[in-house]
Amino acid sequence: MGSGLKRQGRVGIRDVAKAAGVSPTTVSHALSGKGRISKRTRNRVIEKAEKLGYKPNRSAQQLVTGNSGLIALYAGNSSTPTGRLTSALPDYPFIMNIAMSASVEAIEQGLSMALSSQTSEASGLLQMGVDGAVIVDPEVKDPVNEEFFEAGLPVVTVGRVLGVPEEMNEHWVDVDHNKVTIEVLEHLKKRGAKRVAVISAPVGPSYVNDSLEGYKAWCESTGQEPIFHTLEGRDYEQETRRVTKVLLDEKDRPDAIFCHLQPVSVEVLRAVIAEGLSVPDEIMVATMSDDNKVNNLDGSGMPDLTGCNLHPEQVAREAVRMLASLIAGEEPANRHVYVPAEITARESTNRK
Amino acid sequence: MGSGLKRQGRVGIRDVAKAAGVSPTTVSHALSGKGRISKRTRNRVIEKAEKLGYKPNRSAQQLVTGNSGLIALYAGNSSTPTGRLTSALPDYPFIMNIAMSASVEAIEQGLSMALSSQTSEASGLLQMGVDGAVIVDPEVKDPVNEEFFEAGLPVVTVGRVLGVPEEMNEHWVDVDHNKVTIEVLEHLKKRGAKRVAVISAPVGPSYVNDSLEGYKAWCESTGQEPIFHTLEGRDYEQETRRVTKVLLDEKDRPDAIFCHLQPVSVEVLRAVIAEGLSVPDEIMVATMSDDNKVNNLDGSGMPDLTGCNLHPEQVAREAVRMLASLIAGEEPANRHVYVPAEITARESTNRK
DNA sequence: ATGAAAGCGCTAACAT
DNA sequence: ATGTTAGCGCTTTCAT
Numbered sequence: 001m002g003s004g005l006k007r008q009g010r011v012g013i014r015d016v017a018k019a020a021g022v023s024p025t026t027v028s029h030a031l032s033g034k035g036r037i038s039k040r041t042r043n044r045v046i047e048k049a050e051k052l053g054y055k056p057n058r059s060a061q062q063l064v065t066g067n068s069g070l071i072a073l074y075a076g077n078s079s080t081p082t083g084r085l086t087s088a089l090p091d092y093p094f095i096m097n098i099a100m101s102a103s104v105e106a107i108e109q110g111l112s113m114a115l116s117s118q119t120s121e122a123s124g125l126l127q128m129g130v131d132g133a134v135i136v137d138p139e140v141k142d143p144v145n146e147e148f149f150e151a152g153l154p155v156v157t158v159g160r161v162l163g164v165p166e167e168m169n170e171h172w173v174d175v176d177h178n179k180v181t182i183e184v185l186e187h188l189k190k191r192g193a194k195r196v197a198v199i200s201a202p203v204g205p206s207y208v209n210d211s212l213e214g215y216k217a218w219c220e221s222t223g224q225e226p227i228f229h230t231l232e233g234r235d236y237e238q239e240t241r242r243v244t245k246v247l248l249d250e251k252d253r254p255d256a257i258f259c260h261l262q263p264v265s266v267e268v269l270r271a272v273i274a275e276g277l278s279v280p281d282e283i284m285v286a287t288m289s290d291d292n293k294v295n296n297l298d299g300s301g302m303p304d305l306t307g308c309n310l311h312p313e314q315v316a317r318e319a320v321r322m323l324a325s326l327i328a329g330e331e332p333a334n335r336h337v338y339v340p341a342e343i344t345a346r347e348s349t350n351r352k
Numbered sequence: 353m354g355s356g357l358k359r360q361g362r363v364g365i366r367d368v369a370k371a372a373g374v375s376p377t378t379v380s381h382a383l384s385g386k387g388r389i390s391k392r393t394r395n396r397v398i399e400k401a402e403k404l405g406y407k408p409n410r411s412a413q414q415l416v417t418g419n420s421g422l423i424a425l426y427a428g429n430s431s432t433p434t435g436r437l438t439s440a441l442p443d444y445p446f447i448m449n450i451a452m453s454a455s456v457e458a459i460e461q462g463l464s465m466a467l468s469s470q471t472s473e474a475s476g477l478l479q480m481g482v483d484g485a486v487i488v489d490p491e492v493k494d495p496v497n498e499e500f501f502e503a504g505l506p507v508v509t510v511g512r513v514l515g516v517p518e519e520m521n522e523h524w525v526d527v528d529h530n531k532v533t534i535e536v537l538e539h540l541k542k543r544g545a546k547r548v549a550v551i552s553a554p555v556g557p558s559y560v561n562d563s564l565e566g567y568k569a570w571c572e573s574t575g576q577e578p579i580f581h582t583l584e585g586r587d588y589e590q591e592t593r594r595v596t597k598v599l600l601d602e603k604d605r606p607d608a609i610f611c612h613l614q615p616v617s618v619e620v621l622r623a624v625i626a627e628g629l630s631v632p633d634e635i636m637v638a639t640m641s642d643d644n645k646v647n648n649l650d651g652s653g654m655p656d657l658t659g660c661n662l663h664p665e666q667v668a669r670e671a672v673r674m675l676a677s678l679i680a681g682e683e684p685a686n687r688h689v690y691v692p693a694e695i696t697a698r699e700s701t702n703r704k
Numbered sequence: 705a706t707g708a709a710a711g712c713g714c715t716a717a718c719a720t
Numbered sequence: 721a722t723g724t725t726a727g728c729g730c731t732t733t734c735a736t
Contacts, residue, residue: 012729023707028731035732036705055481059420060729062411064712069411070464096448103467107480112422112464115455128459129407364713375723380715387716388721412713416728 011052020048031056058110071111071323072125073102074144075136098136098158101316109324119144126151131327134319137205140164154326156319160206171326173319173337175310177207177288180341181214184258184286184308187343189222191351193256193284197247198228199240199268201260211260211288227254231264240264244271248283256284256349262307269302269348279303284349303347310341363404371400383408410462423463423675424477425454426496427488450488450510453668461676471496478503483679486671489557492516506678508671512558523678525671525689527662529559529640532693533566536610536638536660539695541574543703545608545636549599550580551592551620553612563612563640579606583616592616596623600635608636608701614659621654621700631655636701655699662693 017024022041029035030045037045048054062069075095099115106113114130116122122133122144132154138145138161148155149168161169188196198215201208212228219226229243244267247254257272259265265287272283279285280303290307318337325332369376374393381387382397389397400406414421427447451467458465466482468474474485474496484506490497490513500507501520513521540548550567553560564580571578581595592611596619599606609624611617617639624635631637632655642659670689677684 013731014729024730025707025732026705029706032731038705041705057415057729059411059414060712061731062712063409063415063714063729064731066712067411070459099451100467103465104476107422107466107477112466113455114459114464115452115467117452124456125459362713365715366713376714377716377724378722381722384715390721393721409713412728413715414728415713415730416715418728 010057011054012057013054016045016049016052016054019052020045056110061110067131067327068129069111070125070128070130071106071113071320071327072116072122072130072133073099073113073136074116074122074133075099095136097312098316101313102134102320105317105320106324109320111320111324111327113320123147126153132156132323134158134316134323137207138169139204154323156323156326158315158319162206162209171322171332171335173315173322173339174206174210175315175341176338177210177341178214178217180308180310180343181211181258181288182218183343184288184306185215185218187306187345188256188258188284188286188349191280191284191349193351195224195227195252195254196256196258197254198226199243199257199259199264200228200230201264202231207288208260215258231261236261236264237267240267241271244268245275248272248275248277255282256286258286258288260288262287262289262305265305265307265348266302269305273302280347280349280351284351286343286349290344303350306346306349307344308341309344311339315339362409363406364409365406368397368401368404368406371404372397408462413462419483419679420481421463422477422480422482423458423465423672423679424468424474424482424485425451425465425488426468426474426485427451447488449664450668453665454486454672457669457672458676461672463672463676463679465672475499478505484508484675486510486668486675489559490521491556506675508675508678510667510671514558514561523674523684523687525667525674525691526558526562527667527693528690529562529693530566530569532660532662532695533563533610533640534570535695536640536658537567537570539658539697540608540610540636540638540701543632543636543701547576547579547604547606548608548610549606550578551595551609551611551616552580552582553616554583559640560612567610583613588613588616589619592619593623596620597627600624600627600629607634608638610638610640612640614639614641614657617657617659617700618654621657625654632699632701632703636703638695638701642696655702658698658701659696660693661696663691667691 013024013027017027020027020041022045025035026037026041027045027049030037030042031049058069075098103113111131114125116125119142126147130153133148134156135145136158138157138159140161140163145155145161145168155171157169157172159174160172185196198212200212203209215228216226227247229246231239231243244257247257257268259268265285269279269285272279272285277283286306288308288310290309318339322332322337365376365379369379372379372393374397377387378389378393379397379401382389382394383401410421427450455465463483466477468477471494478499482505485500486508487497488510490509490511492513492515497507497513497520507523509521509524511526512524537548550564552564555561567580568578579599583591583595596609599609609620611620617637621631621637624631624637629635638658640660640662642661670691674684674689
């Protein structure tokens with residue numbers, strides 16, 4: 001026997017049944033909304049259940065339904081270029097946030113969650129009988145997507161899979177990067193920016209496309225000539241310094257730079273200041289990926305960085321909730337969810 | 353019904369029993385090592401089980417044993433000073449590594465794992481019926497420790513709880529920071545260091561004590577005067593620059609600097625180079641916390657940083673394994689486990 | 705609209 | 721040393 005000690009006095013479905021004066025079956029139905037039950041009894045049952053603090057025993061539910069109650073959170077290493085100092089930064093905090101929140105939401109949904117960051121682990125989880133998966137920043141070429149798809153297991157992605165038939169990526173949660181990009185651009189404009197340049201993350205994830213489209217549309221509508229560089233991701237720091245130098249040396253120099261990745265913004269900040277230019281007066285800098293634990297730079301001699309709150313916690317929760325629905329055999333309320341994001345203005349764009 | 357589709361043709365204990373010509377009970381006993389069974393039949397059963405690819409149904413096991421099969425990984429925010437750029441760095445990769453590995457090991461142990469980083473979440477998990485917890489870098493004052501202790505639930509810590517009676521921290525996994533510190537110091541000495549200074553992480557976690565003790569012992573045995581600064585953790589970058597300046601301005605300047613935290617080392621590297629001194633020829637720099645994804649600085653114009661492989665994956669696995677034993681009601685093989693660590697020499701200490 | 709009964713896959717008393 | 725029996729707490733036919 002384990003340390004379980006047979007959870008003393010835990011209230012079960014029978015206790016609720018007795019208290020409500022009905023059968024266990026009725027309680028089950030009332031709580032799951034499956035059978036046909038009169039409103040009155042249902043409410044009575046629910047009330048009693050809450051009053052007694054009834055929590056269904058997940059093991060029993062899983063045993064009878066045949067589910068394992070386990071889901072995988074797969075955050076592939078795709079977007080984690082290895083071997084460089086700064087390259088680790090954009091991903092860890094974001095994935096940590098997602099993982100923590102997803103884990104909590106999973107618990108609340110009666111599921112538990114296994115993390116995996118490698119293809120082999122993910123396959124292992126499949127073998128172990130997970131009920132479904134959340135895949136963060138999915139890649140088309142990643143075999144994990146296909147494996148789950150072929151196994152017929154429900155998958156919810158965070159970010160869309162670009163370039164595949166819709167039925168292979170039916171369910172996703174995403175941030176409206178297009179919209180938040182435009183919000184940032186408008187903010188910069190309002191603060192007096194005349195020419196806004198963009199330093200983009202390497203192509204691949206859908207958010208890069210989305211943001212760049214937003215930028216192009218905004219340029220079109222405002223008549224500004226688009227100026228953007230897409231990083232290759234081999235060496236963020238070096239590339240960023242190079243690109244920044246190029247931007248600053250242009251005859252018609254941009255007076256605001258918007259970067260997708262937070263560490264890139266920091267490097268831009270460094271480079272701009274090193275060049276003897278003032279932030280935000282001569283150049284404003286903003287980032288899309290933001291981490292409030294990280295962007296507050298005071299004490300480092302650099303201005304706090306304007307960023308976007310992409311609400312990773314909410315993204316994670318929505319994804320897990322959607323997956324839970326799918327596992328329960330329900331059609332989720334929405335198959336596509338956009339989580340709103342908004343700018344967090346700080347010192348680096350506070351031009352007066 | 354869920355998508356579980358009643359796991360078709362899944363081999364159960366009865367199938368194994370039939371194949372081995374014994375009863376289900378015997379199979380159960382043979383596989384768990386509980387009852388008294390002859391060696392011969394046990395082996396036969398095990399063989400058949402493997403051949404048929406038998407995997408026990410966790411839900412059924414949990415239902416009957418009364419365990420939830422869920423453990424908590426609690427990595428408190430203690431060691432994560434907030435609000436500063438670099439302060440996020442030391443923790444995220446380490447905790448990510450721990451979390452991922454722990455998660456995988458949990459699965460292998462038939463458990464699943466919920467992440468939590470906040471007291472409230474951890475309490476929530478307790479209410480939800482977790483079977484035990486792994487607590488990373490525990491703090492004495494953290495209520496989470498006590499809550500679990502009082503609930504009588506098994507806890508394994510990663511790092512020791514300092515200053516509490518032994519029975520409140522019976523089970524832990526730790527890295528031998530004392531030993532690895534001395535290994536680094538010896539390495540530096542061998543490379544020609546005459547005076548080694550240490551910049552220590554803020555006090556609290558046991559590893560800080562352990563490493564500093566190692567340093568003091570080493571100083572005593574080599575006759576070097578100890579030179580160390582302990583960061584307060586308010587602003588790593590600024591503090592580090594200040595401390596480094598002080599060290600470099602001493603008349604009898606140290607020619608090697610060992611830091612606990614990787615981002616601190618990077619800042620030291622910057623400061624030393626900015627001061628016009630060469631690494632490793634004039635000053636060697638090394639770090640204790642290391643991340644191979646992060647310490648490889650080439651391309652940034654700075655030498656790769658010598659660090660220590662603290663084997664976070666192994667630490668996590670040991671901790672989960674120990675916890676699994678405790679949950680199963682067994683006395684674990686060891687109540688204290690030291691995971692070996694070793695230096696990873698790189699360019700920043702490669703003085704010829 | 706509600707309930708009785710069967711059983712998910714496993715473990716653990718209690719025989720033998 | 722091995723088998724028999726009785727559930728763990730829940731869902732789900734199938735009656736009523």
